[in-house]
Amino acid sequence: MTTTDNAVENPPAHEPAPRERSFPDPYQMETPEGAEGWEDMYAYHNRFLPTRQAEDSAKTWFRNSLHYPEVSYPFDQVTIDGAFTGTGVTNTRVFALPPAKGLDVRVINGYTYMSTIASPDAEEQARRAEEFGKRAGYYFQNWDSLYAEWEGRVTTAIRAVRDIEVPPLSEFEPIERITVDRGPSQANQLLAAYHRLLEHGDQIWTLHSEFLNLGYAAYLQFLTLCKEHFPEIDDQTISRMVSGVDVLLFRPDDELRALARKAEELGVGELVLAATTEAELLANLAGSDAGQTWLTALDESKDPWFYFSYGSGMYHSHRSWIDDLRLPIQAIGDYIHRLRSGDDLTRPIDKLQSERDELVSHYRSLLDAEDLTGFDETLALSRTVFPYVENHNFYIEHWFLTNFWNKVREFSTLFQAWGFWNDVEDIFFLRRAEVEEAIVDLQMAWSAGGNPQGGHHWPSIIKRRKEIYEALSNWNPPPALGPVPGEVNEPLTIMLWGITPETVERWLTAQDGGGSRTQLTGFAGSPGIAEGRARVVLRPDQLDTVQEGEILVSPVTSPSWTPVFGRIRASVSDIGGIMCHAAIVSREYGLPAVVGTGFGTSTIKTGQLIRVDGNAGTVTILDESTGA
Amino acid sequence: MGKYTKRFNELNSNDRPLVGGKCASLGEMVQAGLPVPDGFAVTVDAYEDYRDASDLRQELLRIVLGADAHSHASLQQAHDESVAMILGRELPLVIEQEIRSAYLTLSNETAQRRGTDDSERIPVAVRSSATDEDGDAASFAGQQETYLWVVGADDVIAKVRECWASLYTPQAIAYRSELSVADASEASKISVAVQLMATADVAGVTFTVSPRTGDRSVIAINASWGLGQSVVSGEVTPDEYWLNKLGPTLTTTRIASKAHEYVPAPGGTGVVFRDVDEARRDVACLTELEVLQLADIALRVEKHYGCPQDIEWALEHHADGTAKVMLLQSRPETNWKKRKEEKSKNTTKGTSNLLGFVAAATKGEN
Numbered sequence: 001m002t003t004t005d006n007a008v009e010n011p012p013a014h015e016p017a018p019r020e021r022s023f024p025d026p027y028q029m030e031t032p033e034g035a036e037g038w039e040d041m042y043a044y045h046n047r048f049l050p051t052r053q054a055e056d057s058a059k060t061w062f063r064n065s066l067h068y069p070e071v072s073y074p075f076d077q078v079t080i081d082g083a084f085t086g087t088g089v090t091n092t093r094v095f096a097l098p099p100a101k102g103l104d105v106r107v108i109n110g111y112t113y114m115s116t117i118a119s120p121d122a123e124e125q126a127r128r129a130e131e132f133g134k135r136a137g138y139y140f141q142n143w144d145s146l147y148a149e150w151e152g153r154v155t156t157a158i159r160a161v162r163d164i165e166v167p168p169l170s171e172f173e174p175i176e177r178i179t180v181d182r183g184p185s186q187a188n189q190l191l192a193a194y195h196r197l198l199e200h201g202d203q204i205w206t207l208h209s210e211f212l213n214l215g216y217a218a219y220l221q222f223l224t225l226c227k228e229h230f231p232e233i234d235d236q237t238i239s240r241m242v243s244g245v246d247v248l249l250f251r252p253d254d255e256l257r258a259l260a261r262k263a264e265e266l267g268v269g270e271l272v273l274a275a276t277t278e279a280e281l282l283a284n285l286a287g288s289d290a291g292q293t294w295l296t297a298l299d300e301s302k303d304p305w306f307y308f309s310y311g312s313g314m315y316h317s318h319r320s321w322i323d324d325l326r327l328p329i330q331a332i333g334d335y336i337h338r339l340r341s342g343d344d345l346t347r348p349i350d351k352l353q354s355e356r357d358e359l360v361s362h363y364r365s366l367l368d369a370e371d372l373t374g375f376d377e378t379l380a381l382s383r384t385v386f387p388y389v390e391n392h393n394f395y396i397e398h399w400f401l402t403n404f405w406n407k408v409r410e411f412s413t414l415f416q417a418w419g420f421w422n423d424v425e426d427i428f429f430l431r432r433a434e435v436e437e438a439i440v441d442l443q444m445a446w447s448a449g450g451n452p453q454g455g456h457h458w459p460s461i462i463k464r465r466k467e468i469y470e471a472l473s474n475w476n477p478p479p480a481l482g483p484v485p486g487e488v489n490e491p492l493t494i495m496l497w498g499i500t501p502e503t504v505e506r507w508l509t510a511q512d513g514g515g516s517r518t519q520l521t522g523f524a525g526s527p528g529i530a531e532g533r534a535r536v537v538l539r540p541d542q543l544d545t546v547q548e549g550e551i552l553v554s555p556v557t558s559p560s561w562t563p564v565f566g567r568i569r570a571s572v573s574d575i576g577g578i579m580c581h582a583a584i585v586s587r588e589y590g591l592p593a594v595v596g597t598g599f600g601t602s603t604i605k606t607g608q609l610i611r612v613d614g615n616a617g618t619v620t621i622l623d624e625s626t627g628a
Numbered sequence: 629m630g631k632y633t634k635r636f637n638e639l640n641s642n643d644r645p646l647v648g649g650k651c652a653s654l655g656e657m658v659q660a661g662l663p664v665p666d667g668f669a670v671t672v673d674a675y676e677d678y679r680d681a682s683d684l685r686q687e688l689l690r691i692v693l694g695a696d697a698h699s700h701a702s703l704q705q706a707h708d709e710s711v712a713m714i715l716g717r718e719l720p721l722v723i724e725q726e727i728r729s730a731y732l733t734l735s736n737e738t739a740q741r742r743g744t745d746d747s748e749r750i751p752v753a754v755r756s757s758a759t760d761e762d763g764d765a766a767s768f769a770g771q772q773e774t775y776l777w778v779v780g781a782d783d784v785i786a787k788v789r790e791c792w793a794s795l796y797t798p799q800a801i802a803y804r805s806e807l808s809v810a811d812a813s814e815a816s817k818i819s820v821a822v823q824l825m826a827t828a829d830v831a832g833v834t835f836t837v838s839p840r841t842g843d844r845s846v847i848a849i850n851a852s853w854g855l856g857q858s859v860v861s862g863e864v865t866p867d868e869y870w871l872n873k874l875g876p877t878l879t880t881t882r883i884a885s886k887a888h889e890y891v892p893a894p895g896g897t898g899v900v901f902r903d904v905d906e907a908r909r910d911v912a913c914l915t916e917l918e919v920l921q922l923a924d925i926a927l928r929v930e931k932h933y934g935c936p937q938d939i940e941w942a943l944e945h946h947a948d949g950t951a952k953v954m955l956l957q958s959r960p961e962t963n964w965k966k967r968k969e970e971k972s973k974n975t976t977k978g979t980s981n982l983l984g985f986v987a988a989a990t991k992g993e994n
Contacts, residue, residue: 098985099978129985136989217986224979231841362874366844381990615879 021508023480026061027053029108034471038110041074041465043431046081046107061106061113061481062499066575067314069555070539071110071472074465075408075428075435078201079314079401080105080112086205091213095139096131110472113481139214143384147211150388154207154395158304161200161403164193166410169418169446187443194411194439198432201404208396215385222382225374229367234524241360242382248394250347252308252321253562255301256328257345260335262297266290269336278325304399310540312556313397316405316428318540320398323406327543331563411435418442420454421462429465430458476602479507503596510599518624520597520604522572524617528592530570531611531622534604551612553604565589570612572600572619586614594619632674632723633730636667636823647671648757648819650957657955660932662925664955666738667752667823668730672759674723675792675818682717688796692812697805703798710796715789727788728781731822738824750824751777751892754787756794757819776855777825777898784822791820826954827892828942830913831856832866834926836873837936837961844936847871847923851913853904854889856940856956863901864888867912869919876923883912918943918951929958936961 026048031038039047048056068080088102103114120128139146167186177183184192219242226238263272268291271284281298285291302322310327311318321328335345360379367375412427420438421427427435438454445452485504506521535550537543546552546564552571565571570592586593592614600619604610609623639647639655647655651669658664679685688710695706732748739747754775773794775787794800795816804812832851837844850859850866858864864887870880886909890899914922922941930937940956 097982099981129988132985133989136986137991140990214986217982218990220979221983221986224983230843230845232838232843232846359874363845366873 021512022483023060023507023511024478025057026106026108026113026481027057029481032109032471032475035109035468035475037464038468038472041110041429041431041468042072042077042107043433046077046105048106048108056106057482059104059115059482060485061115063477063479063481064112064114065477065479066556067312068112069312069575070315070317071469072107072112073316073428073469074431076315077107078198078432079205082202082205083208083314084114085202086207086209087213089206090209094210095135095214096128097213098125098128098132108481109475109477110469111477115482136214139211140218140381143211147388150207150210151395154204154400157200157204157207158395158400158403161197161400161407164196164200164407166190166193166407166414169414169442185447187447190414190443191436191439194436197404197407197411204396204400204404208392211385211388212392215389218378218381218385219389222378225378226363229371229375230363233363236524236526237359240356241363241379242386243356244383244386244390246349248391250562251394252305253331254347255305256331256563257335259294259298259301260332260339261345263294263332263336264339266294268294269340272329273333273336275329276326277329281325281329307399307402308394309398309402310543310561313393313401316408316425320402322402327563331566334563334566411439415442415454418445418452418454420452420458422459426458426462429462429469478511479598480504484508503598506598518621520572520594520600520619522594522597522600522617522619524614525571525573525593525595526586526591526614528570528590528614529611530592530614531609532569534572534606534608534610535568536601536604536606538601551610553600553606553610555601562589565591570594570614572597572604572610572612574598574600574602630726632671632677632726634669634671635730636664636669639669645672645759646819648759648821650755650757651819651821652757653958654821654823656932657929657958660928662929662932662955663953665824665826666734667821668734669757670727670730670788670820670822672817672819674727674788674820678717678719678723678792681720684713684717687713688816689809689812692796692801692804692816693809695801695805697802700798703801706801707796707798710801711793714793714796719785719789724785727785727822731781731784734822734824748781749779751779752784753821753823753825754778754784754791755821755823756791757821759817759819760815776857777892788820788822792818823956825892826855826942826956827944828855828954829853829945830918830951831940831942831956832859834922834939834941835936835961836926836930836939838870839961839963842963845873847873847876847926849914849919849922849926851943852884852886852889853908853913854891855899856942857890857899858888858901860940867914869914871919871923873923873927876920876927878916878919881912883910885910886913914943918953921951921953925953925955929955933958933960 027050067083072080084103084105091097092101099119101117101120103116106113106115119125167189169186169190173185177185222242223235223238226233226241260269260272263269268285268288271291272281272294275281275284282295285295306321306325306328308321309318310320313320338345364372364375408427409424412421412424415421415427415438416424420442430438438458441452441454441457444450530551532549532551534553535546537546537552537554540561543561543564546567548567549569550567552561552564552568554571554573556573556575557571565586566589568591571586572593573595574597575595592612594612594614594617597619604619604621608621611620611622613619634643634647634651634655636651636655636658639652640659641652641656643655644652646652647669654664654667655669658666679688691706691710696702731752734752735750736747738750739745744750756773773791775790778784778787795818804815807815830851830853832849833856834850835848838846839848847870849869849871851869852859852864852866859866865884866886867884868880868882869878871878886904888901889904890901892898893900922943925941926937926939929939937958938961939958942954942956944952944954946952
């Protein structure tokens with residue numbers, strides 16, 4: 001503790017005396033050049049505050065690059081704060097998970113770091129255990145009916161956000177204001193509508209977390225049991241015994257296949273192939289009955305299946321299929337070509353199902369009779385909880401957030417019309433509280449019949465923040481901050497984030513320059529071995545650069561990239577444990593994947609020849625040249 | 629066959645009291661259609677009748693019981709006297725003739741099958757086959773002798789007698805001198821296996837359970853060039869092949885530098901330990917196809933016995949490049965049971981803590 005005390009009084013110079021290995025101290029982080037003033041983009045509660053240094057420097061902070069690989073936009077911090085609030089309250093206050101509470105969250109240089117709140121002591125754990133038994137027990141025993149009810153509540157929340165009306169701020173209030181309701185003015189309603197949007201954006205995370213840790217814990221029970229009986233079994237084999245064959249995340253891609261088939265049946269395949277944008281589709285197809293029929297089918301598929309983010313959905317910038325139909329249109333075209341070459345495009349559901357059954361009976365046959373009941377019971381519980389674990393992403397991150405971000409854009413369009421800024425996307429460079437300030441500005445000006453101040457205030461701030469954002473994006477954030485953790489044994493952290501003692505050691509080795517430059521180690525996400533040229537994709541908008549036969553290297557992949565998986569040979573991600581999307585999708589599509597490599601995107605360059613070993617969890621750079 | 633010898637195909641695991649564990653197991657494997665080199669057992673009765681015919685029984689018992697288990701000199705002297713006695717007395721003609729005839733039959737049949745002209749000189753392995761259930765006791769009792777590349781009926785008979793004599797190592801005498809008369813007598817029963825030598829160019833060991841973790845879904849194969857002793861004795865670092873039983877599929881291959889090998893001596897008798905030529909040293913000694921073939925056989929053996937096995941095998945390559953697997957012996961691998969008892973050790977406290985709460989909640993307890 002002496003070190004920490006000294007650090008408080010007298011921050012060490014650049015090169016401190018030899019000491020134990022550690023990650024960088026959050027209070028010693030330098031601001032990247034050009035990013036001066038980044039702190040203004042985030043609320044005080046997200047920052048490392050100088051007077052809290054003794055406490056915060058003593059903790060280990062892990063970068064949450066699984067959910068937040070990119071620099072946070074000021075407004076998008078809404079989802080980050082919301083998500084941590086949701087898990088926190090569910091663990092700590094709703095179910096009273098005995099051994100674990102929530103996480104502290106900080107942003108440094110635009111990147112999100114988290115640190116576990118200390119575990120409760122034995123006395124508190126005992127009190128919590130009593131509550132947990134009652135509460136979690138209720139959920140486990142009524143899982144299916146509660147899950148069905150949950151789907152209803154989430155769908156209601158999604159519709160509610162979609163239906164929020166942004167007042168037009170018309171010249172006069174409508175006459176009904178006089179003759180019928182005499183309610184609040186459009187100015188009042190503007191603020192109320194914004195608050196309602198934030199309310200939903202906040203509450204959705206409680207829904208998101210409602211079943212999640214219970215689901216993961218139930219799965220972990222089966223995982224642990226399997227590893228006790230079969231110490232060498234890999235995680236993917238265990239998840240294959242549990243996972244469903246009709247996961248919602250595959251549904252959007254299935255819709256594209258169905259649309260391709262439909263186009264061929266209707267004889268409009270050529271017209272679809274000739275289009276690259278939605279406008280071209282309409283122009284090509286609206287003229288015939290068959291074309292109209294196909295366009296109707298397209299519309300039916302769109303809601304909800306095209307509310308599918310190109311990224312994790314966590315950033316407004318990821319956009320969704322519904323916002324830009326180019327990728328789905330291209331994918332439908334690919335599928336039409338595949339149909340013509342004789343592929344029937346059906347996913348081998350029966351085969352997957354029988355493989356799963358075969359796997360289970362194989363492992364059952366290796367168990368002693370006395371162990372079968374425990375195996376069957378934990379497997380059954382895992383299968384009960386898994387639909388939620390696999391499907392909640394579609395509801396929340398894809399369907400809900402697509403609606404949420406687009407509703408924010410509706411507000412922005414109004415501001416744009418009142419001269420606050422030029423680009424609809426600019427609103428995301430304001431913090432949520434700043435948007436409220438802008439609303440008050442607009443309320444006052446519209447109500448009085450004057451001009452708002454916004455256009456004189458925000459443009460310069462937005463311009464500067466865009467520069468800062470760019471500078472922060474080019475900075476390479478360390479995977480962890482602060483002291484090396486004594487032990488990493490929180491089971492859910494290990495399962496979800498892939499943070500194990502070995503991961504921490506790898507990070508330290510790489511940080512201290514000891515890592516191999518030609519070999520990366522991660523988790524074996526999906527079996528198989530493939531070689532090919534690498535394509536590094538840092539953001540969803542770079543997806544269209546991916547060429548046939550390349551190996552996708554990305555910070556983290558998203559289910560909506562699935563159509564791209566038809567073009568690639570294998571995938572490599574920086575982040576993710578065995579349950580991450582990249583692993584699930586890769587297994588489904590039979591592509592080798594290595595996830596959680598930590599340094600894939602910063603080590604591998606586009607064009608390099610690499611080998612992905614999805615059995616061993618290694619990636620090897622075979623040819624340093626980029627083949628360019 | 630007669631009272632004193634039994635062909636493997638006449639035996640099964642119930643015959644342990646008659647022919648010892650090793651022979652009974654080999655018989656069982658032959659009957660199960662597993663590829664075991666042919667051979668015969670010299671029964672327990674052969675040694676028992678030999679002892680009775682020449683008054684050896686009482687004399688040997690006197691030596692054993694008279695030995696001072698704590699005196700090295702006394703044990704050594706008991707050993708020397710016993711061995712001299714067993715090797716020196718005349719073997720009853722009926723026993724000798726039956727062993728001789730069993731060997732010649734085996735040798736003739738084999739030469740005919742192989743199309744060679746050494747019909748009376750086919751090499752065999754001569755090994756003791758313990759009757760004791762407990763392998764540890766058997767090893768104390770000195771029932772672990774093995775003679776390889778034994779050629780000709782005279783030599784076979786001589787080695788059978790040496791197997792008998794191996795009951796009287798100083799340590800075996802010490803072990804039995806502490807037992808009651810009845811137990812000591814029981815612990816000095818012995819059978820001998822006479823089995824065709826596998827003319828292997830690759831040999832090794834297969835575990836149908838992971839030797840590192842006790843995982844029953846794993847098969848581990850260790851293999852090296854030449855005859856199997858080098859792997860069993862640990863004189864070379866073998867290649868390692870790890871498989872998942874599902875399939876089975878090869879998961880990991882670790883190729884070692886295999887510097888030495890045992891090969892049959894040029895004269896046809898015995899073996900020589902020699903350097904492996906550079907070209908083969910760092911090359912995998914099994915193809916993937918051979919690995920899978922071995923795994924399939926190992927699974928059949930495991931299924932036959934109903935528990936994980938530790939299997940010694942040898943591979944003989946034919947002129948056309950195909951390989952014939954021969955099983956030399958199979959025993960239950962018992963360590964995995966012990967590991968199973970420690971299985972929860974790898975689960976962290978954090979996990980078992982959380983899962984305790986979850987398990988209680990799912991059962992509606994709190």
